[in-house]
Amino acid sequence: EGTAAVGEELDYTITGIEPGAGIMSATNKALEEYDSLKGWTLQESSSAAMAAALGKAIDKEEPIIVTGWTPHWMFAKYDLKYLEDPKGVYGEAENIETFVRQGLKDDEPSAYTVLDQFHWTPDDMGAVMVNIQDGADPAEAAAKWVEENSDKVDEWTKGAEEVDGNEVNLAYVAWDSEIASTNVVAKVLESIGYKVKLTQLDAGPMFAAIAEGDADAMVAGWLPLTHADYLDQYGDKMERLGPNLEGAKTGLVVPSYVEADSIEDLQP
Numbered sequence: 001e002g003t004a005a006v007g008e009e010l011d012y013t014i015t016g017i018e019p020g021a022g023i024m025s026a027t028n029k030a031l032e033e034y035d036s037l038k039g040w041t042l043q044e045s046s047s048a049a050m051a052a053a054l055g056k057a058i059d060k061e062e063p064i065i066v067t068g069w070t071p072h073w074m075f076a077k078y079d080l081k082y083l084e085d086p087k088g089v090y091g092e093a094e095n096i097e098t099f100v101r102q103g104l105k106d107d108e109p110s111a112y113t114v115l116d117q118f119h120w121t122p123d124d125m126g127a128v129m130v131n132i133q134d135g136a137d138p139a140e141a142a143a144k145w146v147e148e149n150s151d152k153v154d155e156w157t158k159g160a161e162e163v164d165g166n167e168v169n170l171a172y173v174a175w176d177s178e179i180a181s182t183n184v185v186a187k188v189l190e191s192i193g194y195k196v197k198l199t200q201l202d203a204g205p206m207f208a209a210i211a212e213g214d215a216d217a218m219v220a221g222w223l224p225l226t227h228a229d230y231l232d233q234y235g236d237k238m239e240r241l242g243p244n245l246e247g248a249k250t251g252l253v254v255p256s257y258v259e260a261d262s263i264e265d266l267q268p
């Protein structure tokens with residue numbers, strides 16, 4: 001059907017994720033900036049609910065528009081495309097960055113060393129995510145990847161002294177990408193003797209927890225665009241260790257059978 005029908009069939013609704021996610025504020029900006037999205041609404045839900053809605057629509061070959069990102073297992077599982085974003089609301093390539101609480105370097109130098117050296121590729125992250133999506137427990141999928149990639153893990157732990165049960169608290173948001181990365185970092189810290197606690201939070205509370213020292217580290221900072229507001233708000237109270245993954249991306253994603261190719265092809 002024509003792109004006009006897409007909006008009608010979707011009741012002019014974009015399927016989103018958790019309200020605090022940066023991609024949600026980017027999409028609210030898109031709703032304002034694109035005439036083709038006049039009158040459209042963004043449905044708040046969760047990453048898991050968005051993925052379930054995507055799968056259901058694809059099973060019935062129905063149209064759907066979701067707030068999507070790369071790396072994500074959905075691109076391995078389904079034939080999807082990003083809608084072009086001529087106004088650049090979603091920015092260009094994003095990095096996922098590591099942040100630690102101030103003082104961690106003195107308190108836990110070994111954990112700091114690992115977190116500072118942690119760096120992997122979208123394919124590495126994708127392998128863990130797909131394993132989890134295929135039913136593996138996140139900690140198991142992480143342990144398997146760590147075992148199979150000791151060369152990379154050795155680079156991350158180089159120079160980090162073993163510890164004896166020291167505790168580290170990693171904050172994260174239940175985005176599929178960060179469930180994978182946080183569990184891998186936890187396994188690597190455990191391999192040098194740390195007792196690791198994982199604390200699941202929404203995006204804002206995750207940044208706040210690091211800034212206030214309630215959590216030690218997170219590997220979930222999407223920048224330069226997606227989490228720019230959180231960086232403005234909390235950046236001076238955290239230590240920014242830089243990218244742990246490059247070549248990430250966010251935007252509006254549709255099954256390839258949806259006729260629209262650009263956000264501007266949609267109709268109000």
Ligand SMILES: C[SH](C)CC(=O)O
Pocket residue numbers: 020021022023024068069175177203222226227250
């Ligand atoms: C993994 S999502 C693109 C991150 C966010 O939108 O805050």
